[in-house]
Amino acid sequence: MRKGFTRRPKVEEPAANHVKNYITPSGLERLKDERHFLVTKDRPAVVEVVAWAAGNGDRSENADYQYGKRRLRQIDGRIRFLTKRIEAAEVVDPEAPRTGQRATRVFFGATVRYANAAGAERVVSIVGTDEVNLDRNHISWASPLGRALMKAAEDDEVVLHAPGGIETLNVLSVRYERIPVEPFREPHSPEVFTKET
Template sequence: MREGPRGRIHKDAPDAQVKNYITPGGLDRLKDERHFLLTKDRPAVVEVVAWAAGNGDRSENADYQYGKRRLRQIDGRIRFLTKRIECAEVVDPAAPRTGQRATRAFFGATIRYANESGTERVVRIVGTDEVDLERDHISWVSPLGRALLKASAGDEVVLRAPRGSETLCVLQVWYEPIAVEPFHEPTASHVGP
């Protein structure tokens, strides 16, 4: 991948790594999930696979087959999390800002806006690994996130979404800590096969 005009990433340059903008809480959540997979979930599945392998014919051994499939899923998730952590670019929304960086919407901003019908909404711009629509955490690469980036109070922006275009009025932009839902270990019934 390579960076082209206007900072867009092109897939024809294989060595470039896309930055994973993320809040400190989001990075902690990724690390916690990877730690859980490496220290608890994977060892539990390995133990079951080893036990099932000792039971004879593996081709018709459901515990063995399921365990191996689950192990591949866990390993794939660990690889994914490791890559996301390695390319993480941590941006703290609570860090002091001056000038336009304090009044314009960038990564980590909290924005209050109104749509064409006057309905107000507050959203927070976060990384792709932190999206939580129930908490109004939107990705900086989502259509709404892109529309709001670099806007300040009083600006009108156009949201281009699959359902059509809509003009939004930015009412307020500010920065504060963004609480990201922490990683929760699954209940015992969901660990391992």
């Protein structure tokens, strides 16, 4: 047998390579709500249309069938992604009581007010990667700004290494409070097409 056709056993990834999915309680609820919607409403509706389209004859030229199957693959992929994120979730409640440095330094769930060198102030909340919403100033703990602010305390200066260059920021305040995450909303105009009756 030639070398090119030998199969190598799969090496399992060590558990240390798996990154925890830090998330707030409301962020986790949002992921669960989206998965519930996909499993109980969106997917069954598409399955019904695909079944109807399959009964209409030649599937190779049946646009409803082809689109429906593609949509099912997208939904199934999203359900798998959400399930993995939910299973890896490490819930951190920003409102939980904190003592010592955990109450005065920036960690996951902190709301931080800082100023740049020009004196412009900004307030950001440090959330999980699934909760990022720049319109609400929710940044990821893994972002360049999130990493720069980590473990800083009030009146500390931190250096931000951003794609646009290096910037010095002054931390003005650190507080822990509820971070309102946008709840999951069912789409108003679902992508599911309706079968003709």
